[in-house]
Structure formats: structure tokens, C-alpha cells
Amino acid sequence: MPFSAAAAEAGYSRFVQRVRRRYAAELGLLGAGVPGFDEVTALAAALAAAPHALPLADALRIARQLVLERLVQLDVEQGAPLDAVTGAMTALAEAALELALADALREADARHGVPLAADGRRCDFWIVGMGKLGARELNVSSDIDLVYVYGDEGHTAGGAGARPVSFHEYFAFVAKRLYALIGEVTEHGFVFRVDLALRPNGNSGPPVASLPMLEEYFLVQGREWERFAWLKSRVVAPRAALAGGSALELRALVTPFVYRRYLDYGVFEGLRQLHRKIRDEAQRRAAGRPERANDVKLSRGGIREIEFIVQLLQVVRGGQFPEIRTRRTLRALECLAASGLMKPETARALADGYVFLRRVEHRIQYLDDQQTHLLPGDDDDLHWIARSLGLECRADACGLLERLDEVRE
Known part of the structure; x- marks a missing residue:
């Protein structure tokens, strides 16, 4: 059935209703159309300027609310x-991280001095977006999976009133400030939920890792499932690292870890275990709760399984077929078909x-801005x-x- 703009209204969303009541005066600050990096940056600047004069943390949180309200309109009504939609959410995350990082670095410099490398340049620091952020596929109520990496070890310059510390301590402080600016819940909500669990050694590891530490981790401890995690990785901030090319140092470590020329049977067993874990988790969540069968992400044939199929082929065959090394799921499917690794009809x-499930997922989340993937039990919802x-x-x-x-068969 063709899309009908009159079929559903964005105003049905309880989240949209709340935003329009609370931020009626600010809604006009967001430029027309689909918000991109520049539009989000301008919106945050407008909220931080007179007459609003909001602190950066508040400006970013309100910007998120306004961007999401706009996306509900564009998606549901147009x-x-x-x-x-996913591109706009990714742009929101990138702009927020860029602004928050600049603020955090200024504060860290004032406390500890500039972290200068041996060549006299500022030590590189990269915010690596994993998963859907790395692939520019963020959903509208997604958390962001991040890994923080800095160039090498050393000590800050110190200075007037600034206490010299190791680079590790300096960047750990930056990571803490980033969470405060992006992840903490305030009266205006949050910008994004921040998850650092994919860093080396997971939640038991330090919040930041140097490039040599990451290299050693990949060589000695990197596990098969982590190859999946790093497949979609991408430096998302600062933008200067992309323009200057320093982010290529990190890519040079990641590529051979994810894509290997030769595979042993242990690799296949590790991948089988990962798939079994996904299935078992879905079954565990559904046990005794029949409504969980309508989880569009984790249930049989859901979003997670489609992504796993694609990433499995990429990890297994990407060493021999460089043309399938891409982060985006839909683009990867095109590349797999073009390379003869998947039937075009499949x-x-x-x-x-995948597109249908992701669009359903967004509508579920539009209702109340909740990170859920379950179809609502309320008939009106x-x-x-359905109408949208x-x-x-x-x-x-x-x-x-x-x-x-039909989709999940």
C-alpha cells in the first residue's frame, strides 16, 4: 500500500506531545528539513546564546528533544x-560529541596542561563509535557504544595552576567529563546513553586506552566476538582527526584484526557460539512472556539476526574480498550480492x-522515547x-x- 501522509499524525506520540508542550518556544530554532551535523551544531549554539543562555549540557539535551520531534514528523507524516532518520540521529551524536569533547579538553587543559607528544604536537585522542553509530545507523532511542583511544603515553605540560599528570589520567578525566555532558540524566533528560563495554577488557578495563595498549590487546587477548564489534568501528570525533589523517593510524590496527586472510576452525566455532548466544538470549527473554515474541530486534528473524548473517559473511570472507568491507548493513548486502557471496534475491x-523492521522499531520508540523493541500491547498504539x-x-x-x-519467516 502506498504511503499516505494523512494516515497517521506525529502528534499521537506521547513523546512529541511532551516536547511540544515543554519546548514550544524553542521548536522554531531548528532549521527546516532533515537535521545534519551543521544544523545540530547551530541549534546547540542558538540554545547557548541569549536569550536562552543555556549551559552546553542543557543545550545538547534540548537539541536532542527538538531533533527527535522533527524526525517523528518527517518519518510518520512524510x-x-x-x-x-538514522543519518540524522548519527549527525546528532557526532555533533554532540564534537562539542562535548572540545569543552572537556578545555577543562582538562586548564587543570593539567596540554598533553604534548614527543614531537611537540598535541597527543591524539579519538572517540571511536562502535555498532550502529560507527555504521551511521543509529536508531531514534539508541545508546551509543564508544571506545576512547589516545596516541601514546606521556605527561601533560602543567603550567600556572595546572597539575601535570600522565596522559592516561588526563584522558580518563576527559572521558568522565564526556559522560557528564552526554550521558547523565538531568531535568532535560540525556543526550545519549553511553556504553563503554566494548573497550579492551570490557567493564573491568580502564575507560581509555592508548594506541599501543589497543594493539597489544588485539594481538594477545582479542576474541572472535570482538571482531564483530570492531567491524563497524569508526572515529566519530574529533573531526580534525579525520581531516588531518591521524585516524588512519587506528584503522591500520583494526583492519587486520577484523579481516584475516586465513581462518582456522576455532574461528568458525567461536562464530557458532556467538550465534547460539544470540538465539539463547532471545529465547530466555521470551520464556514465560509471550509478548517477547514480538521483539522486532531480538526475536527469531529479527534485526539482530539479519545483522549477524551479514557480519558473519563479512568477517569470514572479508579477508579475501576487500569489496565487502563496509559498515552499513544495507550496503553490505549489496556488496555481498555483487561479489557472488549471496544470492541477489536473498x-x-x-x-x-531489515528496512521494515527498523521502521517498525522507530515507531515503537517514537511513542514514549523508550529504548524498547517490543510491539505495544495497547491496540491504539x-x-x-500500522497506519504510519x-x-x-x-x-x-x-x-x-x-x-x-512474512519478514521473519
Whole structure:
């Protein structure tokens, strides 16, 4: 059924209702159209300037609310494509991290002096986006998986009133400030939930890692599932690292870790265990709770399984087929088909299913701005989601549920 702009209204979303009530005076600050990096940066600047004069943390949180309200409008009422929505959410994250990092570095410099490397240049620091942030596929209520990496060890310059510390301590302070600016919940909510669990040694490891430490970790301790995690990795801030090329140092470490020319049977066993873990987790969550079967992310045939299929082929065959080394799921499906590693009809079916599931996922999250992937139990909510996708739900049949069954077969 073709999309109908009159089929559903963004104002049904309880989240949208809250934003329009609380931030009515600020809604006009966001420029027209799909927000990008520049628009988000300008919005945060406008909120920080008179007459609002908000601290950066508040400006970023309100900017998120305004951006998301705009995306509900564009998606639900105008049928914006999936990549426009995920691209805008990614731009929001990148702009917020860029602004927060600049603020955190200024504060760290004032406390401890500048971290100068042996060649006299400022020590590099990279914010690495993992998962959907790295792939520019963020959903509208996603957390962001980050890894913080700095160039090498050393000590800060110190100076008037500034206490010299190791680079590790300096950048650990920066990481702490980034969380305060981005992740902490305040009266205006949060910008993004921040997850650092994918860093070396996970939650038991330090919050920041030097480049030599990361290299040693990959060589000695890196596990098979971490190859999946790093497949989508990308330096997302600071932008100067991308323009200056320093981020290539990190890429030179990551690529041979993710993509290997030769595979042993232990690798395949590790990948089988990972897939089994995904299935077991979905079954565990659904046990005794039939509504969990309508989890569009984790249930059988859901978003996670499609992503796993794609990443499995990339990790296994990417060493021999460089052309399939791409972060985005939909682009990867195209590359796999073009390389003869997947039948074109299979790739198209997976891509169509993936887009549909992601669009349903967004609508679930639009309702209350909650990080959930479960279809709502309320009939009115379910019917709103269906209408926003151009589908019909009646008492005797629901096109949304029927389409979900087709996709997940």
C-alpha cells in the first residue's frame, strides 16, 4: 500500500506531545528539513546564546528533544526514508560529541596542561563509535557504544595552576567529563546513553586506552566476538582527526584484526557460539512472556539476526574480498550480492525485511522515547504504528502483524 501522509499524525506520540508542550518556544530554532551535523551544531549554539543562555549540557539535551520531534514528523507524516532518520540521529551524536569533547579538553587543559607528544604536537585522542553509530545507523532511542583511544603515553605540560599528570589520567578525566555532558540524566533528560563495554577488557578495563595498549590487546587477548564489534568501528570525533589523517593510524590496527586472510576452525566455532548466544538470549527473554515474541530486534528473524548473517559473511570472507568491507548493513548486502557471496534475491529479501523492521522499531520508540523493541500491547498504539506504515489493522486482522510474520519467516 502506498504511503499516505494523512494516515497517521506525529502528534499521537506521547513523546512529541511532551516536547511540544515543554519546548514550544524553542521548536522554531531548528532549521527546516532533515537535521545534519551543521544544523545540530547551530541549534546547540542558538540554545547557548541569549536569550536562552543555556549551559552546553542543557543545550545538547534540548537539541536532542527538538531533533527527535522533527524526525517523528518527517518519518510518520512524510515517509522519510530510513537512512534519512538514522543519518540524522548519527549527525546528532557526532555533533554532540564534537562539542562535548572540545569543552572537556578545555577543562582538562586548564587543570593539567596540554598533553604534548614527543614531537611537540598535541597527543591524539579519538572517540571511536562502535555498532550502529560507527555504521551511521543509529536508531531514534539508541545508546551509543564508544571506545576512547589516545596516541601514546606521556605527561601533560602543567603550567600556572595546572597539575601535570600522565596522559592516561588526563584522558580518563576527559572521558568522565564526556559522560557528564552526554550521558547523565538531568531535568532535560540525556543526550545519549553511553556504553563503554566494548573497550579492551570490557567493564573491568580502564575507560581509555592508548594506541599501543589497543594493539597489544588485539594481538594477545582479542576474541572472535570482538571482531564483530570492531567491524563497524569508526572515529566519530574529533573531526580534525579525520581531516588531518591521524585516524588512519587506528584503522591500520583494526583492519587486520577484523579481516584475516586465513581462518582456522576455532574461528568458525567461536562464530557458532556467538550465534547460539544470540538465539539463547532471545529465547530466555521470551520464556514465560509471550509478548517477547514480538521483539522486532531480538526475536527469531529479527534485526539482530539479519545483522549477524551479514557480519558473519563479512568477517569470514572479508579477508579475501576487500569489496565487502563496509559498515552499513544495507550496503553490505549489496556488496555481498555483487561479489557472488549471496544470492541477489536473498540479499533483496533481507534488505527489505531489515528496512521494515527498523521502521517498525522507530515507531515503537517514537511513542514514549523508550529504548524498547517490543510491539505495544495497547491496540491504539499498534494501530497508529500500522497506519504510519500504510498498513491497516482491524479487529479480525492486522496488516502489521501479518507483514512481520512474512519478514521473519
